Amino acid sequence: MLTIDSFADVAARYQVFFFDAFGVLKNSHGLIPGIPDTFAYLRENQKQFYILTNDASRSPQQLAESYWRMGLMDITPDNIISSGMLAREYLELKVNQGTVAYLGTEDSAHYIESTERKALSISELNLDAIGDINALVMLDDEGFDWNTDLNKATNLLRRRNIPVIVANTDATYPTSKTQVAIAIGGVADMLESIVGKQFIRFGKPDAQMFMFAYERVMEQNPALGKKDIVMIGDTLRTDISGGNKFGLDTVLVLTGNIPAEDAEIRIRSTGIIPTYVCESAVIG
Amino acid sequence: MLTIDSFADVAARYQVFFFDAFGVLKNSHGLIPGIPDTFAYLRENQKQFYILTNDASRSPQQLAESYWRMGLMDITPDNIISSGMLAREYLELKVNQGTVAYLGTEDSAHYIESTERKALSISELNLDAIGDINALVMLDDEGFDWNTDLNKATNLLRRRNIPVIVANTDATYPTSKTQVAIAIGGVADMLESIVGKQFIRFGKPDAQMFMFAYERVMEQNPALGKKDIVMIGDTLRTDISGGNKFGLDTVLVLTGNIPAEDAEIRIRSTGIIPTYVCESAVIG
Amino acid sequence: MLTIDSFADVAARYQVFFFDAFGVLKNSHGLIPGIPDTFAYLRENQKQFYILTNDASRSPQQLAESYWRMGLMDITPDNIISSGMLAREYLELKVNQGTVAYLGTEDSAHYIESTERKALSISELNLDAIGDINALVMLDDEGFDWNTDLNKATNLLRRRNIPVIVANTDATYPTSKTQVAIAIGGVADMLESIVGKQFIRFGKPDAQMFMFAYERVMEQNPALGKKDIVMIGDTLRTDISGGNKFGLDTVLVLTGNIPAEDAEIRIRSTGIIPTYVCESAVIG
């Protein structure tokens, strides 16, 4: 039988907290009740925290502001590690000129733009003028017409052998208590299979996401190590699998993807084993 | 080195011809030059033929008429075996009441409608009234809005455990000499992976497509057998793989998917080995 | 909630019965208690039956004898359709000369040997003399040394572009109430992924298996149709999925792979929906 641990007991053992956002801190109704108490506890006990999110649709600044509007003032842009930041680092290191085409909203293009690179929405792309397109970045499922623009992206990739960066590894995201929408990660799987080329994916469970946060921890306090960090998430395939592989202890919370009655069978059938299972990330 | 055979020599050895349509008989410009001579040869020598197509967007009658408009009068609706016909047979045997939701054009819905079943486009579906939806059929990539209706289909399949029938196993289809469009088969792969349920696919290379044509051959002349039939196609993964597995001899023609210079490496790298390779299906 | 039907009630509605063997008629202890009564019922009511098995390790004659030894005398070799028979038909139609290499026991090689073809176990193969090897057939997980002979098979397939036929689509098979062994189908998946070529698989859920049995039904009584046939199995992925797609009604029985308490969640999570669920295939 599955043991349910008290999150307060678990929290006492760690110095640094990596949180998933959706299903852990918030859901489609807003903040999960009690979460502000958890952040008060972290503040009072001077514990570090980071939010690791596969959401490249908005900048860290915009993501932080969305918490402020819900009344959670503890979260600053510096606390947020988004998969879009890894896409931006890749572009900075590897694509330093020309135009980068993208699928997503104008907000999401924030991760592309720089003095060296021009960002161009696939919806604006002319297939007869693609000679200076040096990469395609998939950022968000909104901001373009799927019927025409996914076909355009397919034909672009048949003609130009360029890297394709996917800044979101999720297949779906919840839009209400009962409904989901297809995420750009799910769309990317389709395009990758159709064009037969290997895309570059950033986001949990990939180690680079955890590394990015880990480097910030080291900058703050080099005396800490992986043993001092716990990853808290509601999804086995991304949060728990990625945290485990990076060598962190992990907490599965039951406020999101996985209802309490399914937790045991899901852990058994996937073989993805969290260190702890807690009702929620609420201390109180 | 790859041996290229004369199609006239190959044709002389068989009594029955199974043709793929696109890339063999026609391309985006119309009939492939010389193809009417092949059908004259078949007529004069009283050889049977069938067209096996993964195209469920139109009825056999409409497909035959499209050949008539291009000047090829030999093809009747009875000569055409489309993957849509297998979807219709499935519905007749297994879904004999209620409403069948579909993704596709109104023309494609021809394969669903009957006195017992109502067809309903996903674009008309109300997610709050899905109690009598007994199947979802994916027929064509046109006729619906991908952004909204693929999300609708995803949510329908999360709430109702119903069979999903995919009447096209292709991932893309050509729209011009250099461009392709994503086919409903490619969209189906994405939805299947997202909802995590097994879909039912009809179309080459699946044996049922060949069986359907084979039964027609047997009705015409029970003395014939698989040794008398040859499958002619331009695609290794569907036409040649399916024909081989069904026990037929196969001809890869180089007028479609595979340019002559790539044929050898494609055969070697896939391990899908046609009995013959010919320049085209033209006798002349 | 899942409805459990009486197998006697279901049986009364059909004229022809397709049975899976393991988990339906027998298990690791012998015949499932009560199964002889089912065959007495079929005999008395003059109903046809066939056993469709993904077991190519023995000939239909040997398989029938194994039932006789357990006291079930109704089953003749003619009632048995094994995936090995499809492999043999393929070889007869497509590989009519030279040597066919195989992985399996000497008993399993029965499906290869003929006056035109020589069978050669991979364990006897000399990699320096492979010029006349025209196919590789994977029949059984026993009869060869995995360490050396799977490496031999890999190197054979890198040097000769020949068809590979897999006469068993199962990944594992039970060896006792609690243990399983890896089946040749599981080994084939590994080799296929390693050599990167497409193998030809015979066995449920593939339509050709059902077609083979269906043709026998038609020979016995051409007035019957798919509506008169029911497929009975313990495995969703092979028996039920294949039966459904072929257009047959299907019965999931709970005497094998799926314990009663898991049936509902498995049906829901896979989307493979049997027409009926029964405790067993026992009439009594």
Add this chain to the structure above:
Amino acid sequence: MLTIDSFADVAARYQVFFFDAFGVLKNSHGLIPGIPDTFAYLRENQKQFYILTNDASRSPQQLAESYWRMGLMDITPDNIISSGMLAREYLELKVNQGTVAYLGTEDSAHYIESTERKALSISELNLDAIGDINALVMLDDEGFDWNTDLNKATNLLRRRNIPVIVANTDATYPTSKTQVAIAIGGVADMLESIVGKQFIRFGKPDAQMFMFAYERVMEQNPALGKKDIVMIGDTLRTDISGGNKFGLDTVLVLTGNIPAEDAEIRIRSTGIIPTYVCESAVIG
């Protein structure tokens, strides 16, 4: 057309070199001719280097000694990053008691043993006494009997929900100029698919392998960054894909996996694009 660059020109641009081993520094005949000159150049120019290898069959000490025996004395154990080291780090962080079962040779078990953990070869495992087995590690394809021990591993994983660590992501490795053997990574893919649970894989192209080497670079010289490092390999799927994603420039050399005449088509068909292509990693 593919441009071939001079390795000497490329080398001049970087301060740190990450090398793959097999196909870059050595092949089945020994050192690739001229490689000692490359290491003399690195020594004379005080450039750092690391060897990143998906080989967990031997310790860094044993791997370094194998270079010494071939006459290359520049390589010390500290220069070698093996996937086995990542497996060991995982065990140290996450499995700190009980017994760890393994598939591999006794030499490979070096990566498991510690004062807290006992290592047990699957060949010694008694399936009736598995209560203290807390992980399974797959290290090497030798040292066990595949027929019996892979079945044992399958049954172990059906009964105990424990993490499975795969310390090698390669599917095959070369044993001579023309032959390959199945690597433990290929065997792991089969077991993972059979038991249906998610395994934890360490090795290129995974970011953790590169991070491990990168941390050593930072310890030596914190002023360096990813722009100063180049990854040199003969395999697109591991060396080049992993290096690119980590943000490094990459060199594909043609002394291993990919013959010169295939390089262009492989790069185009996979979409894995090296920064440079060079004949070899030889400077001279």
